[in-house]
Amino acid sequence: MNQRERVLAILVGGLVVLGIGQWGFSKYKSALQQRKTRFESLQDRQLQLSEKRLLGAIADKQMGEYLVRSLPSDTEKARNAYQSWLLDVAKKHDVETPAVNETGTSPVGDLYHQFKFKISGRANMPQIVDLMYDIQAKDYLHRIQQFEITPSKITPSRRDDGFNFNVTLDVIALSAAPGNAAPPKTHSWRVEQDQLAYAEPILNRNLFEPPNQPPVFNGNKTLEAVRGREVAFPLDVKDPEQHRLAFNLVSEHDNVTIDQRSGTIRVKSDELTEFKVDVEITDSGYPNKKTTETLLVKVVDPPPPPKEEPPKVELAYDDAKQTYLTGLVQGAKDWTAWMNVRTRGKTLKLRVGDEFEIGSVRGIIKSIDADKVEIEIDDKVIALKSGNTLKAAVDEIE
Template structure:
């Protein structure tokens, strides 16, 4: 009996030791290990998050540095004065007429920059308005046109213009008295003639005499003998027959017949290529990309 009890006590001890040991292992080894793994995972997530935040901060810092190079002078009064002087000069060089100017009170935003608003009223032809826009966007300032009101004055052949502008003066601007002198990257290799197609299209239908180019239509392509493109001048009811390489000079359009195909031609003018299909007027030609 005593031997059996000793065996039972021994088995009981083994069972207690097994389960107790497992519990001891769990509390002393497994749980601390799992907790450590969770801390490591959290640290990794925090490190990744901090790295992303740092990268965003670096990008923001670079962007702010760029803005400070494009900014109007830091002092808002100086900024308003020199920018309005610049606007007056641009309007004058664009030959817009009867101009009037106004500006609002500078407003500090987030302690980082002042927002300045300006308005311009003037009249001019589409060509003069295009010249104004060219000069405006060519200047690499922190400014933008917020709205444009355009009323065609057909009897006078002019546009009545109302333009609202916002400009920015960073508190840490790189300039104290002057405006930036850099040219916007998009305009570095373009002069005003690049925008002449806008004027030729005359989308507002203003002006004195109608441009004959707007009524010159590609009416046929013939392949009997030499391939020719036939252009009908609607204003004169006259047909011009041209071969590849010959010049087309009508109204404000001067260009070369670069290629002739069965249903369309490619015209080349001022370094640009235009696709004109049978039945279309010159002002309906589609601009082709440089690589075409």
Template sequence: MTQRERFLAMAVGGLFVVIAFQWGFNRYRDAIKFRDNRLAGLQNEANTLNEKMLAGAYADRQMGEYMVRSLPSNPERAQSTYQSWLLGTVREAGLKDAGVDPVSDAPVGDLYHRYGFRVSGKTSLNGLVGLLHDFYARDYLHRIRELNFGPSRTGDLNVEMTIDVISLSNAAIDAKIPDRESWRIAQSLDETRESILNRNFFQPPNQPPVYAGDATLVAVKGQKTDVRLKVDDPEGTDVNYELEGELPEWASFRADSGTFTFDPPADPENSEGENGEDAGDGSAEVNSEPVKVVVRMTDTGYPRRQIEKTLLVKLENAPPPKEPDPLPPKFDDATQTYLTALVQGRNDWTAWMNVRTRGETLKLQIGDLFEIGSMKGSVKSVSARLVLLEIDGKEYELRPSGKLSEAVALKTAEPSEGEASAAEESATTEPSATEDSAPSAEQSEPPSEQTEGADSSTEPTPQSRLD
């Protein structure tokens, strides 16, 4: 064998060795790969089985939870129980004209029974938030399928909602109402209202309250006084009060009504003398500086608005006692006193005054004093046509059938010489009559005629009337 043949044989032998090694390596690699794939498949199957076991355990646990939350399996009892609870919840939320009506009742396979209810009514946004919070806080198997609400003309919200609730077929017939709150409620009712109601989309922005009282509150020594703050809220909501600052011992503040109560002693600084004895009537003047306090007023609208007002509490002496006003007469006899007649006697004329309330007739002549009800004075002159009275320094004219309280005030004028002489002549020519005679016929003459005697010096004017 030549050298060339030997090299060729060695190359062919090496090639066979390489091919054999490659085949063996491939077989080994395929076996490893098959084993890995088999292991991965088995692991996947194991994982799938574990997932099914976990899902079954979770489903079993979930089914146990559903059993606790489920309505009774008896359809009549389930519907009645839930409707009663829903109606009570709606009333507690303050729904007006509330209605809770069943609308559907249908089984779903052999697993559960589904009931539908419709709730309607009117309430505020505050009441709606409370209703939804109470609904989701109760751990029933229920949901709100549809909710519609909007503002009405009266300012409330018209609310309509459709609710679905289920009862499991294998639940207890006498299942109890869940008494625990649902884990789905993450906030309390107050926190929920705070986060929702401060974004009121159905009303204008809330306006802050307005303080309409005085900036200085006066406390009187020796007197207990209640002073309520005058606060007006544009929306008419309630106002809460909070006081900052210290009040004297004789003052207090009620935050529920915004009322200060002042009860200072007669003399809080000098109530005792130097030796511990009583200082007396406490009339010494006390120079007390006003006490400054700050009152914070917050309304209950949404969003809440707040204002602060600085007030001064000032201490003052008690005013002197006021004299009581004289009591008015129960009835004025002057309003029922009439001039019934003017009678001429031997010496002079007499005015007959009939006081109807007393059932008597006063016969008054010139110079006589009288006091009838609120009228007190004297008779200045009497003539055939009228009587002239002087009351409180003023002259009043009263004619027959006239009421004393309506006597006409006269404006006095100085008589001329001609008028005085004419008056004297008419007085001398006046006919005489007996005192017991009937009233003179001249009293029926028109009041526009000139008055005789002393009456000629006065001129009647409708200047005033006595009440």
């Protein structure tokens, strides 16, 4: 074999080895991928089985809860137990002429029996709401399918308002439940724990008018009473809808009373003191709205009695009517006013600062000049000119 043939043989051998190696690597890679795929498939299967076990546990727990809430599997006992319970609830809320009837029973495979019941009667709206609360709060496997309510007719023997109602319910008795299963003890999570919270949005609303507004207090929040006397304070309160108002004290006070209709507060205390009074004002709208105001009551001493003016003495004849200014005489230092009192037959000579009393007029000379004399009488100043009477000058300013 020459050199050329030797090289060709090496090349051919190398290609064969390379092909065999590539085929072997492909087989290895394919086997590895199959193992990976199988491993992932087994993992998915494991997850599916774990999920089924979890769902089975959840379903088992749920079924356990359903069994606790189910009627007895004995259909007669189930029927009697539920019917008796509905009647007890109706009597508890004073429903008039209550009636509870089973309207049908139907099996659903071998899993459970479904009963239909109807409860009817007459009651006021708060009683009906309380009845519905007790039905929904009882944690039976039941539901309200239909609820009808209509105003009841007014008869001569019944003048108050009321409603006739019909409630249709579906209830289940599981076949796996005990034949003498006891009623559920739990409270349904679908209903408020607080019965007042359940009833408030149903009862306290008015579908026929705008929302009711609370009363508005417009009066003085400080009341001043007199010691030893009973003093009345009418409260100034207005209601936007002009509803009737009721007034109450939030807490009792020994010295304070209030008229529930008029809202007049009466205070009587023998001590000098001050204290606060909380007044609750409720309107008659639907639903009722309340306003609470805090008032400060101060008990003070009575005011001093007014000064008594001395009684005016009626004169048989007023000398001031016949008193004339007859002269204004200038001396070395000052002026002198001459007043002639004709009824007495004498003349008074008065200077600035002199005080006099003539008949009904009592005054002080304020000033004197060549034209007139000014006289101060009870914080007023009159001007008397020559030839005029004193009474006429006084009457001009009164």
